[in-house]
Amino acid sequence: MEALLDRAASVLSAAKRVVVLTGAGISAESGIRTFRDTMEGLWKEFDPQTLATPQAFAADPALVSRWYDHRRIGCLHAEPNPGHAALAQLQQTLLGRGGSFTLVTQNVDRLHQRAGSTGVLELHGNIHIWRCTRTGREMPLPPEPLTEFPIRSPLDPAGLLRPGVVWFGETLPAETLLAAEEAASAAGALLTIGTSAVVYPAAGLIDLAAAAGATTIEINPTTTAASSRVDVVLIAKAGLVLPELLRRMTR
Numbered sequence: 001m002e003a004l005l006d007r008a009a010s011v012l013s014a015a016k017r018v019v020v021l022t023g024a025g026i027s028a029e030s031g032i033r034t035f036r037d038t039m040e041g042l043w044k045e046f047d048p049q050t051l052a053t054p055q056a057f058a059a060d061p062a063l064v065s066r067w068y069d070h071r072r073i074g075c076l077h078a079e080p081n082p083g084h085a086a087l088a089q090l091q092q093t094l095l096g097r098g099g100s101f102t103l104v105t106q107n108v109d110r111l112h113q114r115a116g117s118t119g120v121l122e123l124h125g126n127i128h129i130w131r132c133t134r135t136g137r138e139m140p141l142p143p144e145p146l147t148e149f150p151i152r153s154p155l156d157p158a159g160l161l162r163p164g165v166v167w168f169g170e171t172l173p174a175e176t177l178l179a180a181e182e183a184a185s186a187a188g189a190l191l192t193i194g195t196s197a198v199v200y201p202a203a204g205l206i207d208l209a210a211a212a213g214a215t216t217i218e219i220n221p222t223t224t225a226a227s228s229r230v231d232v233v234l235i236a237k238a239g240l241v242l243p244e245l246l247r248r249m250t251r
């Protein structure tokens with residue numbers, strides 16, 4: 001592990017352009033469940049992967065909105081962890097050295113921004129801004145849990161509010177995806193953290209970067225679909241290994 005950490009730190013220090021791809025795992029240590037965890041309490045019988053679809057919302061908008069509101073409040077109550085904080089510091093460090101840094105996330109929780117990361121590319125939208133199904137207009141929800149579901153749109157009597165996340169089967173925001181692909185194609189190093197690397201096109205960024213000659217590094221407590229194709233695999237929790245990586249880059 002020591003040698004792998006040193007190698008990862010020197011790759012990140014040497015690269016002029018660094019891209020970081022994060023998934024649900026970086027927020028696991030903040031208490032936010034990944035989609036592979038079983039659900040808790042009232043939601044025990046449901047599978048997140050069947051609720052996070054346009055079909056599920058069309059069939060039962062009250063159920064899906066209630067679940068997303070429950071998750072939204074969970075994200076508001078969660079705090080960024082040392083992994084989020086280390087990435088915000090990594091951005092400052094690399095920019096301070098004249099390099100470029102792009103953080104691409106599949107997370108919808110906004111914990112990266114709350115930790116101080118800027119310019120975050122949110123591939124799957126975010127859970128705090130909802131939009132009217134009729135007008136497409138977006139709006140934030142209040143910080144308290146809602147009580148009536150589905151949520152009627154204040155903008156159109158026939159509309160509902162839906163979470164501003166990208167559901168399975170929906171297309172990603174085109175400009176955000178393009179920006180992420182351009183960054184990956186120009187990267188000298190790509191660090192993938194806390195993603196099972198099975199959801200595309202996000203997982204394809206790892207291959208784009210590798211094809212362009214970037215050194216690829218993975219941080220995850222288990223091996224993933226990407227492990228066999230990356231250059232350095234750090235089997236560890238993000239909240240432990242990221243501060244250590246940063247320490248080795250700045251000492």
Ligand SMILES: NC(=O)c1ccc[n+]([C@@H]2O[C@H](COP(=O)([O-])OP(=O)(O)OC[C@H]3O[C@@H](n4cnc5c(N)ncnc54)[C@H](O)[C@@H]3O)[C@@H](O)[C@H]2O)c1
Nearest residue numbers: 023024025028034035036106107108109194195196237238
């Ligand atoms: N926090 C969030 O915003 C959130 C939470 C759940 C799901 N999602 C959505 O779920 C979809 C699924 O893809 P995904 O790959 O992001 O998540 P995933 O649930 O498929 O995979 C999570 C990965 O995180 C790893 N992990 C668990 N604890 C970790 C830790 N402490 N440090 C590092 N890694 C850890 C797991 O081993 C797993 O490989 C995404 O589209 C995302 O939008 C987002």
